[in-house]
Amino acid sequence: MAFRRITSLILLSIALAAVSSSTPAAAEEKFWLGDGLTLLRNQKFAEAIVPLTKAIKQSSNSWSSDYHNAVVVMSKVKTVEEYFEVKNHSMYVINACTARGVAYGSMGEDQKAIEDFNLAMKAFTVSPKARCNRGRVYLRLKMPEQAIKDFDAAIQQTKHLAEAYVGRARAYQLIGQPKKAEADMSRAAVVRKDPEHEFVETDFHRECLVDDALKLNPKNAVLLSEKGMVCLNNNQLDKGIEFFKQAIAANPNLFEAYGGMADCYLNQENYDAALVFAKKQEKMKPGNNRALMRMGLIYLNSHRLKEGAPYLKRILSLPAKTAEEYRFRGLCYMGLDKPREALVEIEKSIKLDDRNPHTWDDRAMCLHDLNRYSEAIKAENQAISINPNYATAYVHRAQMYAKLHSLEAADADLDRALTLAPKDKSIYRIKSAVEALRGNLELSFADGQTGNTMYRTTRAVTRDELIKESARYSKIISTIPSQPAPYYDRAMLRIAMENLPAGIEDLHNFLKLSKWNGRSASYAASLLVLTLRENGQRKEAEETLQAAAKRMNAANSVPILEFLLGKKDQQAMLTSSTSGNTETRDRLLLGIYLWQNKKNAEAKTQFDWVQNKGDQNIDEYVLVSVYSRKLGIIPRKERHQSDSR
Numbered sequence: 001m002a003f004r005r006i007t008s009l010i011l012l013s014i015a016l017a018a019v020s021s022s023t024p025a026a027a028e029e030k031f032w033l034g035d036g037l038t039l040l041r042n043q044k045f046a047e048a049i050v051p052l053t054k055a056i057k058q059s060s061n062s063w064s065s066d067y068h069n070a071v072v073v074m075s076k077v078k079t080v081e082e083y084f085e086v087k088n089h090s091m092y093v094i095n096a097c098t099a100r101g102v103a104y105g106s107m108g109e110d111q112k113a114i115e116d117f118n119l120a121m122k123a124f125t126v127s128p129k130a131r132c133n134r135g136r137v138y139l140r141l142k143m144p145e146q147a148i149k150d151f152d153a154a155i156q157q158t159k160h161l162a163e164a165y166v167g168r169a170r171a172y173q174l175i176g177q178p179k180k181a182e183a184d185m186s187r188a189a190v191v192r193k194d195p196e197h198e199f200v201e202t203d204f205h206r207e208c209l210v211d212d213a214l215k216l217n218p219k220n221a222v223l224l225s226e227k228g229m230v231c232l233n234n235n236q237l238d239k240g241i242e243f244f245k246q247a248i249a250a251n252p253n254l255f256e257a258y259g260g261m262a263d264c265y266l267n268q269e270n271y272d273a274a275l276v277f278a279k280k281q282e283k284m285k286p287g288n289n290r291a292l293m294r295m296g297l298i299y300l301n302s303h304r305l306k307e308g309a310p311y312l313k314r315i316l317s318l319p320a321k322t323a324e325e326y327r328f329r330g331l332c333y334m335g336l337d338k339p340r341e342a343l344v345e346i347e348k349s350i351k352l353d354d355r356n357p358h359t360w361d362d363r364a365m366c367l368h369d370l371n372r373y374s375e376a377i378k379a380e381n382q383a384i385s386i387n388p389n390y391a392t393a394y395v396h397r398a399q400m401y402a403k404l405h406s407l408e409a410a411d412a413d414l415d416r417a418l419t420l421a422p423k424d425k426s427i428y429r430i431k432s433a434v435e436a437l438r439g440n441l442e443l444s445f446a447d448g449q450t451g452n453t454m455y456r457t458t459r460a461v462t463r464d465e466l467i468k469e470s471a472r473y474s475k476i477i478s479t480i481p482s483q484p485a486p487y488y489d490r491a492m493l494r495i496a497m498e499n500l501p502a503g504i505e506d507l508h509n510f511l512k513l514s515k516w517n518g519r520s521a522s523y524a525a526s527l528l529v530l531t532l533r534e535n536g537q538r539k540e541a542e543e544t545l546q547a548a549a550k551r552m553n554a555a556n557s558v559p560i561l562e563f564l565l566g567k568k569d570q571q572a573m574l575t576s577s578t579s580g581n582t583e584t585r586d587r588l589l590l591g592i593y594l595w596q597n598k599k600n601a602e603a604k605t606q607f608d609w610v611q612n613k614g615d616q617n618i619d620e621y622v623l624v625s626v627y628s629r630k631l632g633i634i635p636r637k638e639r640h641q642s643d644s645r
Contacts, residue, residue, distance in 0.1 A: 221251035
């Protein structure tokens with residue numbers, strides 16, 4: 001089955017990795033900051049002080065320690081290499097000061113910690129991370145008002161630091177404002193979870209530095225191009241294109257601007273325009289690896305694999321050393337329809353860098369193509385744990401859930417994706433398909449329409465087939481235990497195997513996890529009542545009916561449940577059950593009810609209708625065989641299923 005893919009902005013990170021090698025000369029001699037951060041993360045605070053002090057001395061100069069001076073220097077850069085030198089030098093100081101402040105604070109040397117956070121804020125005046133750290137020190141010193149000022153400033157600059165909300169909540173508690181504290185804790189629960197001792201200023205610092213430098217020199221081609229990169233990274237593609245156009249107008253020979261323009265068009269799925277600019281870039285530096293990879297990426301995304309195959313093969317002939325290079329080799333193999341080879345390259349990339357969410361997403365794609373869906377979901381879980389705001393991972397995981405028939409999980413992921421990327425029309429199309437096909441239709445995400453709709457579950461009639469299908473759903477449940485749908489599907493199979501206690505347990509789990517919401521819950525409650533009665537648990541059956549009467553309403557009730565509750569007689573129930581799959585469910589469960597009450601002739605009438613006129617695609621259809629045999633009816637062979645409905 002074809003699968004909708006959304007390739008990430010791989011070339012953006014490749015470009016950054018390639019150019020960022022122009023770090024300060026002193027840093028190349030010895031990366032003291034890296035040593036200090038490693039010790040800090042291992043909670044060796046006293047040991048971390050020495051390398052972090054060396055890092056501060058190493059990178060401090062007349063402009064890197066003062067943000068305003070850094071902006072002036074940045075406004076005069078003439079090459080991308082100069083831009084990265086200024087940016088990296090400034091960032092080095094900020095992180096080194098912040099890290100040493102954390103070390104001092106963890107050792108209880110609060111005054112030294114505050115002095116270092118002040119140095120970090122001098123190097124980057126709005127530094128939200130340093131403000132959060134200083135705010136925590138003020139909390140420890142019982143100075144909640146000062147702490148609130150710092151947390152307020154951090155939140156004003158960025159909404160993505162959970163620790164800022166947590167810190168401010170603690171400060172509010174100290175000054176006796178519990179409602180404000182509760183509101184902040186609620187907010188902290190939904191924003192991105194950044195580890196407390198990670199240093200997350202990089203992207204935010206880069207954006208501020210570029211914006212402020214452009215105010216001093218609005219026609220600087222390098223800065224315009226970097227502003228375009230910022231917009232590209234934030235998915236503001238139209239804005240990015242405008243900035244790249246301005247950069248090219250100011251300097252027609254700026255290699256990076258053409259690549260950025262191509263990336264913007266690529267992400268807008270305007271592949272023809274993307275190829276125009278990618279080819280112009282490659283002409284400027286024939287054989288350039290980054291330009292070659294960009295061409296390959298465009299061919300991959302546009303599915304022009306025959307045209308792009310020569311580029312993909314050229315890329316695969318290049319040696320790979322970095323995580324991004326191995327990752328791109330994997331993408332090329334995927335484009336050449338070689339998922340096994342792709343998985344090998346992707347896993348090499350992960351070994352070198354396991355913190356790139358895009359690579360975990362790529363791994364999921366390889367596993368999908370190898371029909372290893374549960375493993376693919378786990379790979380997407382990794383991607384989302386690294387970047388909870390990664391919309392593509394939610395879309396891909398939703399599609400994987402759909403392959404496993406867990407439509408509630410798919411729906412939840414698509415809702416999350418839409419909050420993150422509300423303008424992505426393709427997500428709406430996929431979501432519409434899931435909503436339209438909820439219940440029992442297999443999804444074809446390649447074009448958003450239904451294909452052959454017969455589940456394997458409805459075909460399972462022999463005991464071996466039932467056992468096999470039940471095991472498959474057990475594996476799904478072990479992967480996604482919090483999703484209700486697989487429990488309902490497994491319950492059908494267990495009841496069909498006459499393992500009533502296990503079926504009852506699954507139906508209870510389904511109702512608990514679904515919170516009794518929706519028409520599916522009404523059918524689950526109805527079947528649970530019937531199964532409890534059949535298993536001799538009449539008291540529990542009546543308790544379930546009473547619970548259903550309290551929880552169900554006109555919007556989510558179904559005819560069979562209203563019949564069991566005594567709200568409708570049998571004829572009224574059948575009259576109100578009109579749609580194909582609803583009527584099939586109602587008549588099937590009615591047949592079970594009639595059989596339980598020894599009205600076999602009436603029960604046979606219902607099962608004859610289900611087999612002759614019913615919708616064989618419903619999940620519950622697997623019960624037909626077992627109850628037909630109980631009634632002495634030979635189950636009919638399934639009718640041929642058409643490819644459309």
